Amino acid sequence: MRFVFEEDESNFIKCEDVNTSGIKRFPPSPLVSRLPWHYKSKLRFWPRKYIIASGVAHHPNNWAGLDKESFFGLLNYRYLTDLKHSRAMLLLDQSHEGYQTQWLWEYFHKQCRDYQINPQLIIYVTGNLLAEEQYLSWADANNIIDRINVISYAHFEVDIDQLATKSSLPTEFSLDYKTNHLESIKLFNCLNKRNRPHRFWFYTRLIEHNLVDQGLISINKFDTHHMYVEGQLPAADLIEQANRRLPSTIYGTSNTEQPDSYYINRIRDDVCADSWVSVVSESSFSDMDNEIFVSEKTFKPIACMHPFIILGNRGSLAKLREMGYKTFDGWIDETYDQLPTFERMEAIVTALKKISEIKDKLVWYKSMQHILEHNRKQLSINARLDNSAIVKLRSIG
Numbered sequence: 001m002r003f004v005f006e007e008d009e010s011n012f013i014k015c016e017d018v019n020t021s022g023i024k025r026f027p028p029s030p031l032v033s034r035l036p037w038h039y040k041s042k043l044r045f046w047p048r049k050y051i052i053a054s055g056v057a058h059h060p061n062n063w064a065g066l067d068k069e070s071f072f073g074l075l076n077y078r079y080l081t082d083l084k085h086s087r088a089m090l091l092l093d094q095s096h097e098g099y100q101t102q103w104l105w106e107y108f109h110k111q112c113r114d115y116q117i118n119p120q121l122i123i124y125v126t127g128n129l130l131a132e133e134q135y136l137s138w139a140d141a142n143n144i145i146d147r148i149n150v151i152s153y154a155h156f157e158v159d160i161d162q163l164a165t166k167s168s169l170p171t172e173f174s175l176d177y178k179t180n181h182l183e184s185i186k187l188f189n190c191l192n193k194r195n196r197p198h199r200f201w202f203y204t205r206l207i208e209h210n211l212v213d214q215g216l217i218s219i220n221k222f223d224t225h226h227m228y229v230e231g232q233l234p235a236a237d238l239i240e241q242a243n244r245r246l247p248s249t250i251y252g253t254s255n256t257e258q259p260d261s262y263y264i265n266r267i268r269d270d271v272c273a274d275s276w277v278s279v280v281s282e283s284s285f286s287d288m289d290n291e292i293f294v295s296e297k298t299f300k301p302i303a304c305m306h307p308f309i310i311l312g313n314r315g316s317l318a319k320l321r322e323m324g325y326k327t328f329d330g331w332i333d334e335t336y337d338q339l340p341t342f343e344r345m346e347a348i349v350t351a352l353k354k355i356s357e358i359k360d361k362l363v364w365y366k367s368m369q370h371i372l373e374h375n376r377k378q379l380s381i382n383a384r385l386d387n388s389a390i391v392k393l394r395s396i397g
Contacts (some may be wrong), residue, residue, distance in 0.1 A: 001396055003040045004050045004088075012109045015074045016362030025063050026071075027055040029093035030155050031125055031389060051123070052079050055092040057098040064090075064107055073308050083117050084374040089396070095155035095389075096179045098127040098284060098293025108148050119293040122148040123396060125389065127155060129292040129319050149396050153324065153389040154382075161383035163267060164303035174306060175369070177273040178362060184374040187214040187356050190311070191261050191297070193255050195226040198345070200283035202311055203246075204238035205349045212245070214356060216275055218255050221246045230286050232343055245303065253305035266295055273305040276361050277332070279348070287341045292319050302344055302379050305372035307332065307365070314338060324369045324378045331364065 008030040017025035032053040056063040082088035112119045134152040178185055192199045200222045206212045227233050269287045278301040283291050292313045301308040307328050310316045317337040338345035358364050370373045
């Protein structure tokens with residue numbers, strides 16, 4: 001398995017397309033960037049068979065849209081020639097995102113037909129943990145024999161484990177702190193940076209159930225565009241109440257003062273210490289998203305050894321259990337995980353209310369320590385170099 005690059009760890013260097021965020025259409029591959037140097041070569045060194053690796057930024061509309069020039073057409077002549085003669089493979093890595101769209105599978109295969117390239121030479125890495133089974137179902141239904149290689153990959157496991165190790169998080173801090181500050185511990189924390197519709201909806205549910213004051217909640221002001229979930233808006237009176245309260249900050253500090261990367265690359269162990277449970281406000285929630293995306297937001301409370309509820313895609317807890325983590329059934333009502341969009345949100349609120357009724361929360365919290373310890377160890381195990389994505393990549397390459 002050898003990766004070849006035109007410049008540093010980049011390919012498609014002549015493509016000048018840039019997304020509205022300022023990120024190039026084809027940045028370096030997040031997965032390949034963390035591999036040791038001996039797997040990589042500059043363009044002037046040609047292994048017998050090699051992999052052309054590139055990241056792809058944002059939604060498939062931004063890098064594979066029908067209004068954009070094909071990624072094959074943007075490859076240099078040597079790359080394209082070697083692909084056509086099965087001397088190379090092309091890896092496109094969307095592991096920073098979980099965006100899924102059904103037309104993408106047909107798009108890949110159409111591009112392969114147009115450029116006379118075997119689909120088996122294409123590797124697509126994505127943060128959508130459902131992608132492998134989704135592609136398999138599509139390929140079966142369409143009688144596809146030569147298939148691309150799809151790898152679902154929770155990229156942020158490694159990032160958060162490395163960050164936690166570097167930060168030397170005190171694993172006993174939260175328990176000791178809670179023991180000595182029982183009266184000031186909030187029921188939950190819920191951190192929100194970017195405006196996403198399900199986050200506003202959840203905030204209105206917290207208002208309706210009188211839970212806002214029981215939480216450490218960071219959330220910014222919204223406009224109407226960011227309030228729709230599956231074509232629906234919250235009740236008008238709740239929108240009005242939410243707008244009067246927002247923005248909401250924790251510890252009196254805004255979360256708009258620094259670039260996004262600052263907030264992505266920090267772990268709030270103080271927020272975990274000051275609350276009994278983390279409500280992880282994931283990047284996507286609606287069933288219409290047709291994905292499961294588990295970002296750094298979920299792995300942060302795991303690193304802090306903190307119990308969590310995931311305000312994210314249906315089946316997120318089930319996927320975490322497949323990855324070796326333990327969840328909190330018996331301590332937290334986790335029936336929410338398999339419910340449809342709006343029922344799931346209501347069930348999460350109900351789960352919070354049940355926790356709020358626990359009289360001795362310290363005993364409840366202590367009784368989960370074996371799960372919290374297991375999950376922190378599992379994070380480090382999964383973050384090793386030989387994680388599942390690397391194993392799959394080796395078997396392909």
